[in-house]
Amino acid sequence: MDKKPRIGVTGNHRSWSPSWWCTKLALALAGAQAERISVKHHWSGQPLDGLIVGGGDDIDPEHYGGQASEKDEFDPERDTLEIRWIKWALERNTPLLGICRGSQLINVVLGGNLYSDISVLRKRTYNRPGLLPTKQVFVDTDSHLFALCGKSKLRVNSLHHQAIKDVGNGLRVVGRDLDQFTQAIESNQEKPIYGVQWHPEYLFYLPSQFKLFRWLVRSG
Numbered sequence: 001m002d003k004k005p006r007i008g009v010t011g012n013h014r015s016w017s018p019s020w021w022c023t024k025l026a027l028a029l030a031g032a033q034a035e036r037i038s039v040k041h042h043w044s045g046q047p048l049d050g051l052i053v054g055g056g057d058d059i060d061p062e063h064y065g066g067q068a069s070e071k072d073e074f075d076p077e078r079d080t081l082e083i084r085w086i087k088w089a090l091e092r093n094t095p096l097l098g099i100c101r102g103s104q105l106i107n108v109v110l111g112g113n114l115y116s117d118i119s120v121l122r123k124r125t126y127n128r129p130g131l132l133p134t135k136q137v138f139v140d141t142d143s144h145l146f147a148l149c150g151k152s153k154l155r156v157n158s159l160h161h162q163a164i165k166d167v168g169n170g171l172r173v174v175g176r177d178l179d180q181f182t183q184a185i186e187s188n189q190e191k192p193i194y195g196v197q198w199h200p201e202y203l204f205y206l207p208s209q210f211k212l213f214r215w216l217v218r219s220g
Contacts (some may be wrong), residue, residue, distance in 0.1 A: 005032040005220045006046055010082050012075070012103070013040035019054055019201055021097075025205035027052075032133035032217040037085065039077045042075075049220025050095040053082055053102030053198055058162055064113040083109055095192035095219040097212060100160050103185060103195030110168025115181075118163045124178040128160075129159045131202045137183040143174035144186050145194060148215055149208040154184070155196035163197060171195075191218050 009023050024034040032050075053088045060074045061067055063083070076217050082102070089096045098106040104114055119127040125135065134154035139146045145154060154175070164182040168171055170191065175184025185195040194212065203209040 005217050005218070007032045007034050007050045007052060007216060008037050008043070008048040008085070009054060010037045010085055012056045012078065012079075013038040018116045019056070019199065022201040022204070023052060023054065023099075025199055026210065026213045027217065029174055030210070030211075030213040030217040031220075037081075039075075039081055042172060048094065050097070050216040051085060051089045051218065053086060053096070053098045054201075055100030055102060055159065057101065057154065058116075059101060059105055059108060059114065061114075061116055064108045066114060066116045067144030079105075081161075087150075090191075093191060095216050095218050096194075097200065098185075098193075098195035100197055100199055101162075103197055104162060104164055105116060106193065106195050107164045107168045107171060107185060110170055112171065113165050115163045115165045117161050118179075118181055119161050120177050127158075127191050131157050131159070131199070133157055133203055133206065135177060135198070137175045137198070139184065140174045143172075143184075145174045145184055148211050150195075150211075151208050154208055155206075157216040158197075159199055160197060164195075180204060182190075 027034045057075045136159050137154045139152050170189045171185045172188040174186050175180045183197040185192040200209040200212050
């Protein structure tokens with residue numbers, strides 16, 4: 001029997017982490033084994049065929065020259081760990097999927113920056129968080145993401161109040177919402193990188209969202 005691809009999944013270290021369990025299930029359905037990596041879950045040392053950088057706390061603005069607000073919550077240890085893992089994946093050309101915070105952090109590592117809080121900037125969309133696919137993302141039809149998902153308009157969920165502002169080196173914006181905030185990025189250098197602002201691990205029952213996990217597994 002062929003050995004299952006092994007995918008590293010970074011995230012918070014909490015015992016109860018719905019995003020981890022949903023990501024693990026999505027990867028299992030795609031034919032892979034997930035390995036949890038956090039400040040309390042150390043890498044086993046076994047080879048990884050892909051990497052997911054998950055969602056969660058805000059990124060400390062010291063990493064992109066931003067300003068912190070009183071409501072922001074940071075996890076410096078997690079920032080350091082995930083920055084190291086993103087660089088690891090980039091150096092090895094390991095398939096990389098960033099989810100929400102993960103997409104933002106990939107952008108920051110590659111020299112981009114963020115809006116610290118987009119809630120006051122929204123005009124055509126609301127900023128109420130939710131797990132259901134109630135928001136729209138418009139995907140560029142000349143993008144790899146469009147070829148993968150097969151749709152120019154995706155229904156997604158939203159749990160964020162930060163967003164990518166200026167895109168990092170080697171990346172391009174390929175998905176936007178009604179307010180034109182960045183919702184998806186990919187490599188413009190044919191590297192195996194996707195970043196999405198929503199949470200596909202809670203939407204893997206939708207074929208267009210499950211394809212992100214299947215891509216990661218098959219690309220490793």
